[in-house]
Amino acid sequence: MSSITIEDVKAIAELSKLDIREEDLPLYVEQFRSVLGYFAKLNELDTSNVPPTASVLPLRNVLRADVPAQPLHPEQVTLNAPDAEFNQFRVNAVLDQS
Numbered sequence: 001m002s003s004i005t006i007e008d009v010k011a012i013a014e015l016s017k018l019d020i021r022e023e024d025l026p027l028y029v030e031q032f033r034s035v036l037g038y039f040a041k042l043n044e045l046d047t048s049n050v051p052p053t054a055s056v057l058p059l060r061n062v063l064r065a066d067v068p069a070q071p072l073h074p075e076q077v078t079l080n081a082p083d084a085e086f087n088q089f090r091v092n093a094v095l096d097q098s
Contacts, residue, residue, distance in 0.1 A: 004036065009032060
């Protein structure tokens with residue numbers, strides 16, 4: 001059994017910017033313990049004869065050829081933007097100001 005505590009769940013929620021109600025914390029503790037317990041079972045498997053795999057799919061480049069072309073004008077680029085000013089995209093701040 002994992003040693004996940006309510007304090008651990010609070011810390012994870014804070015790092016994840018999640019607002020978890022106090023009464024839901026025990027449920028999340030049990031869910032974390034269940035997931036970590038499953039990982040512990042997976043760690044018991046012998047994978048010494050399994051080669052490292054980045055993907056089970058065959059490697060294939062699906063990108064188009066990189067052909068130089070005339071660039072778009074800034075006005076064209078921001079034409080359909082929800083919010084733009086001076087030919088730049090305007091977005092909400094993502095960093096905490098505190």
